[in-house]
Amino acid sequence: MSRQDITQQLINTVDELSDPKALQGLFHEHYDGDPLPSGKELEEIIELSRAVLFPGFYGNSFVNIQTTKYQIGVNVERLHKLLTRQVLAGLCFNEDCHCAHIEDIRKCMREEAEMIAQRVIAKFPAIRQMLSTDVQAAFEGDPAAKNEGEVISCYPVIKALTNYRIAHELYLEDVPLIPRMMTELAHSETGIDIHPRATIGTHFTIDHGTGVVVGATCVIGNHVKLYQGVTLGAKSFPLDKDGKPIKGIARHPILKDGVVVYANATILGRITIGEDCVVGANVWVTHDMEPRTKKYRQNKEDRLDVRFDEGEGI
Structure with missing residues (x-):
């Protein structure tokens, strides 16, 4: 096969892959400048969330009681920024906004994303309290567990439930796509598949x-x-x-x-x-x-x- 034939075959393949009929249901068209969900950023969101909820077990291992407030503050600030961005990316998949102009749509979604991120982070004390009962249940239910720290550090259920309990709050805020992506990250990490709903x-x-x-x-x-x-x-x-x-x-x-x-x-x-x-x-x-x-x-x-x-x- 000549180089010209190879080139033509590649062109034909690109044409087939770009055919709108072949893309039906498999292609997300978005406006220029709209963010797309990022699995990498969601992983960082989970890491930050675990560090906030279980300081010393995740994140900076040198944290102590004197520096805890500072470390949590830094993490929460970064978390709010990233979570706002990812919530916005999820909202951009929603076609229900009736703003007249694209600029209004973006402003509307950005403000909504920022408020959703703030409300979800405000629930972190309650989420931690729920997770503390899960840690207790895992520790008391397993004779092999030596202490709660081992449960937090090693047991896949705590990692999966951390993702789930945050994703569930995002689901209750009607955030599209992002909650499911977060629980699927836990699914890949732990083998535990919990739907955020x-x-x-x-x-x-x-x-x-x-x-x-x-x-x-x-x-x-x-x-x-x-x-x-x-x-x-x-x-x-x-x-x-x-x-x-x-x-x-x-x-x-x-x-x-x-x-x-x-x-x-x-x-x-x-x-x-x-x-x-x-x-x-x-x-x-x-x-x-x-x-x-x-x-x-x-x-x-x-x-x-x-x-x-x-x-x-x-």
Whole structure:
């Protein structure tokens, strides 16, 4: 093949890749000057957030009680700047702004992004308090953990929950795209996939963590513990008249307070797992469970549900 033939083939390939029909649904057109979401900046946002929430464990390892306020202040200032920029990048994907001119749109979005970033950072004390209960749950639930510092430094659940709890606040602020990107960063880092829309109470922990999936409309109470490989998922989606999945409906499980779900269990659909239930390993659950009941498999053919009030079961 001659050099001219190679050049022409490359030109033809570029033409095919640039065809609007081939790009349908795969191309984001934006105005000149509009920011695009940055995975690298979001990683820095997560690093700064962890350093603010857990000073000394993340970020500057030489921080002490005399310099903590200074270090947190520096980190918060940088965090607000980066978070504003990334929230703005998310808002630029939203086409609902009705400002008459592009200059007005940019100003409107910039002001909104700055206020959203401020409101989310203002919730960091409450987020830290929630995370402290998660650290406590992980420490008390694992005999191998020597102290809370080991949990904060080493356990993937704390990293995943830090991302999730920040992303959840951004989701509640109706920020497009960015919350999901933040939880997907945790997914890549830890193997734990928590949708930012999910609602999770206090004292939540995941032992080991690899392969856990928590769907978008899950509601998880307080003092809930999951093990590796657990899926809190949905059944087949209901379809509209055009055969497309109906979005926005509640389709994932509700786990009440005190539930324990062991490794590789799968809980599907908008069902309720009652208070203090135990779901055994490798079990499929597609129906409600009454409070204080246990579901497990004795063998491949037999499933057994028992109550464990007054000494029955475990």
